[in-house]
Amino acid sequence: MSGWPRIYYKLLNLPLSILVKSKSIPADPAPELGLDTSRPIMYVLPYNSKADLLTLRAQCLAHDLPDPLEPLEIDGTLLPRYVFIHGGPRVFTYYTPKEESIKLFHDYLDLHRSNPNLDVQMVPVSVMFGRAPGREKGEVNPPLRMLNGVQKFFAVLWLGRDSFVRFSPSVSLRRMADEHGTDKTIAQKLARVARMHFARQRLAAVGPRLPARQDLFNKLLASRAIAKAVEDEARSKKISHEKAQQNAIALMEEIAANFSYEMIRLTDRILGFTWNRLYQGINVHNAERVRQLAHDGHELVYVPCHRSHMDYLLLSYVLYHQGLVPPHIAAGINLNFWPAGPIFRRLGAFFIRRTFKGNKLYSTVFREYLGELFSRGYSVEYFVEGGRSRTGRLLDPKTRYAVDDHSGDAAWRHASDYADSDLYRL
Known part of the structure; x- marks a missing residue:
């Protein structure tokens, strides 16, 4: 790269180097993803964004990966080392429209047809500034769509220090060429699969869009199970249907989380400060396996030990920093008291009583709420030990905890209809 493009990127990199402090996921991409730096590497990004490209470049140079701004020379042919799947404003770029990205894929595949020893590693990369999922009735938030120049400027300005570069396992273009051929239809398929990959990756990183709290309650009230439980409540307690429905809404208010991305960001800073003073480091194993499960659309249920309050704080902190x-x-x-209760609720906590015994309306509302979490694609964490050990030792699991994998509502069940008073103690 030379001339005006080089000057343009240098000028753009000046403010980015001050505003952006991104991290790489995984922490060391080459060894963790099995990238072979002795073989050609090209990068695939979802959107045409110079800020994304330069943020990627900074991480590549920091981890001894090839510079995305330096073109690849293969058999005397110079090709860009990066490709944007979706187009956007064009300023000193090799290509932007979808047709040109397909053409570039085809050019790479065609080189594999003529050179049987060539094997280019195609590495999908997402660059995210912020991770607020947005509201169901609102506009899609920045991580989920392409931004124009002004929107990107404000995203970098406000979220530059809450950004990450997510490297995915590479795709062998040699294998693609050998197994599927090298014609244009394969290049089109590559672009289509890349778009699907990035959509799933964004969903794993930011989660589904958040419903308005009242809309969620209205949906739960409309479910057949809760409607029947409300009728039973009115009949058994000899109260009006409206009063029984108000009781159900009060239970939803008591149970339901009120997830807030802003609270997550604030708590992340506080916990980061705390861990740096309490621990020498946090060792994380098998994170790529969990990321892959989330990427593939699996419902995730985390069941950590519960020896102290640090357990759930550490798990949420680690998952957030692993791009999940x-x-x-x-x-x-018992944790639902002011001010802790509202804070925990905004961090994703939903509250559960120590006993469901004799309260059919409560058990039904709780079951339907939990089922709604799973159906929307949220991950859930609970403690099979039932409560904190308080001794530092692991407790035997409460074996009656179960996630019903066959019912479709994925709700917790209990063999005696929530009759055990100690089962749900947390």
């Missing part, structure tokens, strides 16, 4: 959505956490009702 912090889970909704089952918390004991």
